[in-house]
Amino acid sequence: MSAAAVVPPEQILQWLQAVPDPEIPVLSVLDLGVVRGVEWEGETCVVTITPTYSGCPAMREIAQDIEGVLRGHGVTSTRVQTRLAPAWTTDWMTERGRRALAEYGIAPPAERAVDVSGIARRADRPAVACPLCGSLDTRLVSGFGSTSCKALYRCGACREPFDYFKTH
Template identity: 65%
Template sequence: MNVSASPYTIDEVMHWLSQVPDPEIPVLSVVDLGLIRDVAWDGRACVVTITPTYSGCPAMQEISADIKNTLLAHGIEQVRIETRLAPAWTTDWMTPKGHEALRGFGIAPPGEKAIDVSGITRRAAGVVVPCPLCGSSHTRLISHFGSTSCKALYRCSDCREPFDYFKAH
């Protein structure tokens, strides 16, 4: 790696990355989602290492292309995206700003640490997911899956509105 050849600082690159939106949930940036593991320079190439979210998430390809195009548009000559699988992506890596953005968008953010989510035990009681619209904690799970793999469908028993919950993962 030749640091002196890199025309921009890592902070500058991170700032640009923080403006690349998730294609499904545009209020979240790829940084807020916790996808970015590393940014480094390899000669004149900027190497961005990302951790994919869900195995089958169709947005990952688009996200890689968006990252590349954004950095090229800021004048970086070469961009290389590398994928790192382990440790697996977790919603624990989402930023507090990301949580706020989700709530503002009408999606309840992950309500617990994801450390034990790979357990097999049925969680009938489950975690309380406050309604992002009225704040009530009288909500119930309607469906384990919502419009995308990362979300479940809930309904608020007070304001009666259905809403998405971004699952702890």
């Protein structure tokens, strides 16, 4: 792609909406909040990503998928760079992503990780709504669910277990 044909970052972001999170495929990397920026350095499209945690094994696959989607749209010179700071937070998830999690059967984060003053907060146990029936009659079964970023809950109303995407 020549410099005259540089695609606006907004268009790149629209294309990246098609890149799913490898662990939760109903979420795009945009809805998860992993993509932190798109810019051009000359004729190279640079996409900055922040992993959900520093040792996330899915980042290589996400980078390859980003490069593949951009190549499919004619962007042949790309670089995906990882930025660890600031650390990823569930606050970066989009509302569309939160809805997709719930529809998939995973309760989205029940609170913000950082309050409006910028101070990180942690509730001992937030009220977590069951993504299957909506009841707040839920209880923590295990601090870890199917992945380290999730906890396992059980609903007292519908009796079903479900994952909760922990606030962090």
